[in-house]
Amino acid sequence: MSDLGMGDPAWIHATLAGARPQAVAALLRYFRNLDAAEEAVQDACLRALKHWPDNGPPRDPVAWLVMVGRNAGIDGVRRQRRLTALPDEAVLSDLEDAEADAAERLDGAHYRDDxxxxxxxxxxxxxxxxxxxxxxxxxxxxxxxxxxxxxxxxxxxxxxxxxxxxxxxxxxxxxxxxxxxxxxxxxxxxxxxxxxxxxxxxxxxxxxxxxxxxxxxxxxxxxxxxxxPAEPELMGLLALMLLQHARAAARFDAQGAVVLLEDQDRRLWNRPLITEGLALIDKAMRHRTPGAYQIQSAIAALHVRAERPQETDWAQIERLYLALERLNPSPVVTLNRAVAVSKVAGPEAALAVVAPLEGRLSGYFYFHGVRGGLLLQLGRRREARAAFDRAIALASTAAEAAHIRMHLDRLEREAAGDAGPA
Amino acid sequence: MQYAILCYHSEEVVGAWSAEEDAAVMARLSVVQERLLKEGRLGPVVRLLPTTTATTLRKDSDPPLVIDGPFAETREQLLGFYIVNADSLDAVLDIARDLGQANPGGSYEIRPLALFFPGPLA
Structure with a gap:
């Protein structure tokens, strides 16, 4: 067998990984016991690793794993009740009829609910x-x-x-x-x-x-x-993940430090993932039933659509955060909206949005980070410094602390630049 | 004679490849594609986005019905395809409806492209 063929370990592992969720799910319904289902799949996977390198993965790996897992599970727990004997897994790869039969039982409404x-x-x-x-x-x-x-x-x-x-x-x-x-x-x-x-x-x-x-x-x-396939919020969720993950290669520098969105090298963004995310948003919108994931994915889409940071449509982002706030009122969402407000209407207006959140977000590092940034833009340096100090004290990871520190350094640099002669 | 080679595979398996495995497969394919290109035998090469991005227009009802997801019937066969430019799903659905008026019955599955190499074949 060629090392690029279907018997190649990498292909077999991908096949098993792809089939596993459905196989465990179907076996869980069959055994009505999670441990039994997991053990049965484990057993079936071991047998697959033994047989598939010679025969290649079967046409329907899920059906194969379910049948072999059922047999293994039945052997394992030595069930009392008699069950129909199933074919031996060594010959299963060739038994198209048995597979088709099992696949048919796996299909339909049961399967997705499993x-x-x-x-x-x-x-x-x-x-x-x-x-x-x-x-x-x-x-x-x-x-x-x-x-x-x-x-x-x-x-x-x-x-x-x-x-x-x-x-x-x-x-x-x-x-x-x-x-x-x-x-x-x-x-x-x-x-x-x-x-x-x-x-x-x-x-x-x-x-x-x-x-x-x-x-x-x-x-x-x-x-x-x-x-x-017709759930717009699932489309929104997947789109949100794809659009965020598309930026993965640009989000950290060589030292592992966070690179802010506006500093990222946009050429490093993964275009196929972005296309997929945007296509899913397009599909979700046709349903006209907005939801939190759809709105968040729409916000992410506005960020990736901008070729340069200054082309970002912050006014639309603000409107979307407002819609999200109405749907899911949360001080964190309001805080995010404040960032958009600062881009559209300036730091003074944003600070007015942020101020009422103090009580509920006083223990949230990002709140103090945003507030510090706004104060710094307004030239209120002493208050800004105090806010950043609180943010850094509240940071739960080194990356968060470094992130705030970077934010601070940068804004200080910019503020210094703005204050200089034109 | 010109031929289309249509690619079928388990989406679950391909989706379980790591980014490195996926890139390795694409690299191996590109070796073959390069050779065909040099021989002047390569036309368009397309990789489609996953079926989760698919929308199907059923032309057997009037007006045609828009359904989320890929074409899933086994009673009908793949007879041809178009590559078109459109700004949105709604725009491409309009194109599909126009085509459907000219040729009712059956379905169009609409799927965005992940990769498109136009190829030199006229």
Whole structure:
């Protein structure tokens, strides 16, 4: 077999990774037990690694994994009830009929609700965001505990414990296996969308290993949208991630420090990802049912559409933040709008938007950063310095602190330049 | 004789490639494309965006129905395609409706291009 062929390990791993969410989801419905489903898929993957290098991946890898996983699971738990014997996996690759049969059973409404259920299990409201993310990466994506531990910069055994605890918690609040009604399905989609965005933002905040989370979140969002093709908020969510991820190569300098949007080398932005994001926004808009992800993706689109920072349509961005505020009132959204206001109407007007937020955002580093920036633009240097000091004290990561410090240095430089002779 | 070579693959598998794996495949393909180009045998080369960006215009109803997602019927066959320029999905849907008036029945799947190499073949 050629090293570029279908039996190549990289191709087999991609095939397994692509098929895994659906396979676990279908086996979860079959066994009604998460551990059993995971073990069955694990077993099926091991058998795939044994057989596929010789035969090549089967025509329908999901159906193959589900059938082999079912067999393995049945062997494993030695179920009492008699089940129809299934063909041996060594010959499965050739059994087109058996595959087509299984694929047919996998298709249809069940199948998409299976995947949604699997993702929804990870969104248990009792789980803190980091545990939701860890669980999704383990169960849905199939990342190893070691890989997940590396993303969160913790030891393998600590991560193992965290995942075990999270699983015990979700086992207590079982999710029903009946097909959900329309309202329930919409609620699940909203919860899963939020969880996927958590996975994405966890990866977005840093360079290196955790950046992989962005790709994983995008992959799962694409899968979800393929299964629910007419959901404008899913289009918005995927578009938002694509447009943000498109800037990945420009967001950090060689030392790993954050490069601000207006300083980024826009030639480094990933054009195909941008095209895909813009196409999805176009599709979502036709539905005329605005939502938070659609609005945020529209804002991201205005940033990527500008060839130079000074061409950014800040007036439209301000209007979109206002729409977002009405939909989802939040002081953080208002703070973001204030940044747009400062570009459109100047720092004085922006400061008036920011001032009422003091009470609710006094513990938020970005609030003091923005406020400091506005004060500096107004030449109120002493107050600006105090705001920046508070921001740096509140920064939770070195990157955040460096970001504020850079912001400060830059504004000070600019302010000094403005004050000089023309 | 001119031929079209239509590319089919599992989107789940291709979507699970890392950026490096994807780039490696494209690099290997470009070697073959370069050779065909030198031999004067290469026409347009297109990579489509994922099917999540697809919109389908069903021309078997009047007025034609716009549906999110790719063309999914197995009873109809791929008979041809257009590459057009349009500023928005609405604009390309208008073009598709015009074409559909000239030729009702069947469907048009509309999919933005990820990459487009026009190629020298006339």
């Amino acid at each position: 995947v949604l259920r699997l993702m929804f299990i990870c969104c248990h409201p009792d789980l803190p965001p980091t545990q939701q993310i860890a669980l999704a990466l383990r169960i849905v994506s199939g990342l190893s505990v070691k890989q997940i531990a590396r993303v969160f910069l913790v030891g393998e055994s600590a991560m193992e414990q965290r995942i075990t605890r999270a699983k015990a918690r979700i086992a207590a609040g079982a999710v029903p296996f009946e097909a959900p009604g329309a309202v329930e399905r919409a609620e699940r989609l909203a919860a899963v969308a939020a969880m996927l965005y958590l996975v994405f933002t966890e990866g977005y905040s840093a360079a290196g290993e955790s950046a992989r989370l962005c790709e994983e979140a995008i992959r799962l969002a694409r899968l979800l949208l393929r299964l629910f």
